[in-house]
Amino acid sequence: MAAYGARSRGGRRPTLEEVAARAGVGRGTVSRVINGSPRVSDATREAVEAAVAELGYVPNTAARALAANRTDAIAMVVPEPETRFFAEPYFSDMLRGVGSQLSETEMQLVLIFAGSDRERRRLAQYLAAHRVDGVLLVSVHADDPLPDLLAQLEIPAVISGRRSAEETLPSVDSDNYSGARSAVEHLLARGRSTIGTITGRLEVYGAQRRVDGYRGSLRDAGHEVDEDLIVAGDFTEEGGRRAMAELLRRRPGLDAVFAGSDVMAAGARQVLREAGRRIPDDVALVGFDDSAIARHMDPPLTSVRQPIEEMGRAMIDLLLAEIADGRPAASRGLDRQQVVLPTRLVERASS
C-alpha cells in the first residue's frame, strides 16, 4: 500500500503549484514533466519527479479536462440490452481486446449500453456533453442514427463490422467473404455435394458477405447454386432450429450445412439429431465465429474463427490515431481507415 502514497491520506490533495514550489521550479515546468514533454533538462526533470513522489501528487483530471478540452476516456457503446451483451461471446472477446490494448495508455474505458429508448436518450446527452474523446461502436445496424449524431458532434468513432460495402466510418471487420469460402471449400474437399446454408440476418452486411462467399465458392467449384439450399436465420439458436427444419423439409438429402454463426449451428445440430441424422456421418456441420460453444458442442464444431480480440485491439489503434490526428473525423481519405482482418478455419469433429 505504501506505493499509493501515504501522504495523500485524507484532506486536500497536492496541486501542481505545490509540486512546483517543492521542486523549486515554475508551474509550466512541472506540467511539462508530467506530460512527458522533451523540452526539459534532465536535472529539472529529476527534481520534479522527486517532488511528485514525495508529495504523492496525482493530476486532477477534471482540471486537465477543462483546460485541455479532452477527457482521456473513450466509450464502448453497445446498442443491445445487457442480456444479449453477456450472452454473446463476441462482445466479451472484443472487450478483452479493447481492454488490453487500452491498458497500454492512460485512457479510460467507459462501457455504455444503449438498448432501450431511455438509455439512448441518456447516451445522446452524454455524447453532447463530450464526456469522452472517442467512441467504439460495437454492432450497429445499418439504419442506426448514432453514427450521424457522432459525426454532427465531431466525435471520433470506429465501428466494428462495416454497415455496407461503402462504409463511411473508420471500421474494423473480419473477412467474412473469405471465411465463408474456406468453410464451403472445406466441405467440398471432404466430398460433400449438397451443402445448405443458414444465414444471419441479411440486414447485417457481414451476414450477406458470408452468403456471397458460400455462393462464390460453389460457383467456382463448378456447382450451380440451388436457392432452396439457402435459408435465412437470425443469429439465434431458435432461428437456427427453424432454418434447419426448413432445410430438411426442402432437401432431405443434403449432406452438409454451413451455418452463419455457431449459435445457429447449435440450433441446427439439435434439429439434425432429432431427425436422426448423425454428425458428421450423415450431415457435416460448420459454424462461424469459433466461439466457446463451438468447442463445447457434441461433436465439437468446425468453425471459422474471427480474430475478435485482435479486432478490438485494431479498433483502439484506429480510434487513438483519429483522436491524435486533430479532432476531425474520417475526412482524409478512406485508405487506412478500413481494416479487414483474416479469418481461419478451425477443423473439428463435426465435418
Next chain:
Amino acid sequence: MAAYGARSRGGRRPTLEEVAARAGVGRGTVSRVINGSPRVSDATREAVEAAVAELGYVPNTAARALAANRTDAIAMVVPEPETRFFAEPYFSDMLRGVGSQLSETEMQLVLIFAGSDRERRRLAQYLAAHRVDGVLLVSVHADDPLPDLLAQLEIPAVISGRRSAEETLPSVDSDNYSGARSAVEHLLARGRSTIGTITGRLEVYGAQRRVDGYRGSLRDAGHEVDEDLIVAGDFTEEGGRRAMAELLRRRPGLDAVFAGSDVMAAGARQVLREAGRRIPDDVALVGFDDSAIARHMDPPLTSVRQPIEEMGRAMIDLLLAEIADGRPAASRGLDRQQVVLPTRLVERASS
C-alpha cells in the same frame, strides 16, 4: 435527431454565461435552474429553460467537476479477470440491477476490471485521482487491500457480500444462512436422509454461511452432522466434479447433495450421471444462485434464488446515500449500512 439540438453542430458549445445572457439573467441563476434549486421564481425558471433549449446547452462536466469537486460517476470494480466476469451470471445480473437503478440518476457507471497486477496499479491511480464519487466492490476477498485504500482516500464504497461477520464497509448480501437452510430442509422434507454438501471456497464468508446453514438445519432436525458429507469445492464446475467424486467415494449411499453454487451442481451432475445415479430418483440435487444454468440443466435444477438484481439496486441506494451524506464513509453507526436480502427456494425437477 432534431431533439439533440441542431444548434450544437460543430464548433463551440454554448456556456452557462451565454445562456444567462440570452435569458437576461445572471450566471448564478442559470446555475440554480440547471441544478434544480428551489430558490428561483417560476417566471425566471421558464426563461432560463427556454434559453437552454434554444441554444442546446449541455453543462460542461469537467468544469462542474472542477468547481464542485465531484464527478457524477461511480465505478463498479470487479477484482476478477474479464473472462470470469462474463462466465458468471452473478456479475451480469448485478450489473443489470446497478444499471437500472443508476439510470434514474445523472450518475455514470464506469466498469473497471482489476484482475491483474497491472490493472490493480492503474486502478490505484484512478482512485487516487478521485475520478469517481464512489465505488461498488463486487466480490472482494477477505484479504484484499482495496477497502483500506478506499478508506484512506475517503472514497465512499459499498461491498457486495460481507467479508466477515463484522463487516466494516457498508454492504449488501443475501441471506446465505437461511438460503442453505431452506435447501436442506426441503431435502429432508422430501424424505432424504443422507445429504452431502459441496461448499464454495471457505475464505468466502458467504460460502461459510451456507455450510453453517447446512449444519444448522440438520442439527435442528435431530440429525448428527457427518463431517465426511462435507467436501470443499471452489465454485467452479471442475471443483464440483472433484468434490462429487469424493463424496461418492466416502458415502456411496448418499441420497441428496446440496451444492454451494449452480455451477458446482452442474459439475456434480456429470459425475453422478457417469456413476449411473439417476437424478432425482437416486440422488436429489439442489444448487445455489438460481442462475440461468439451473433452468437449462437436465433435469432442471432446484436452486436457492439470490435476488442479485435487487442486490445491485440496493448497493446503489446505499452508495448514493453515502455520497450525499457528506463525503465521510461509514462512520455513523452500522445501523442501516448492512443490508441482507432474503433468498427463496425455487423447486425444479432435480429434487
Next chain:
DNA sequence: AGGTACTGTGGGAGCGCTCCCACAGGTGAT
C-alpha cells in the same frame, strides 16, 4: 562586437463551472 537561433524556463490568462456573499425588494410584526 553584433546578430540569429536555439533550449529551457516562468508565469499570466483562461477553460466553464459552483459557491457564497451582497443586496434589492417585499412582507409582516412592533
Next chain:
DNA sequence: ATCACCTGTGGGAGCGCTCCCACAGTACCT
C-alpha cells in the same frame, strides 16, 4: 415608521490545470 427577516438575484472568486508568450541564457555564426 422602524426593524427583522424572508425570497430571489447578480456576480466575484476560485477550482487546478494547459497553453502560450516572453525572456534569460548559451551557442554558433558573421
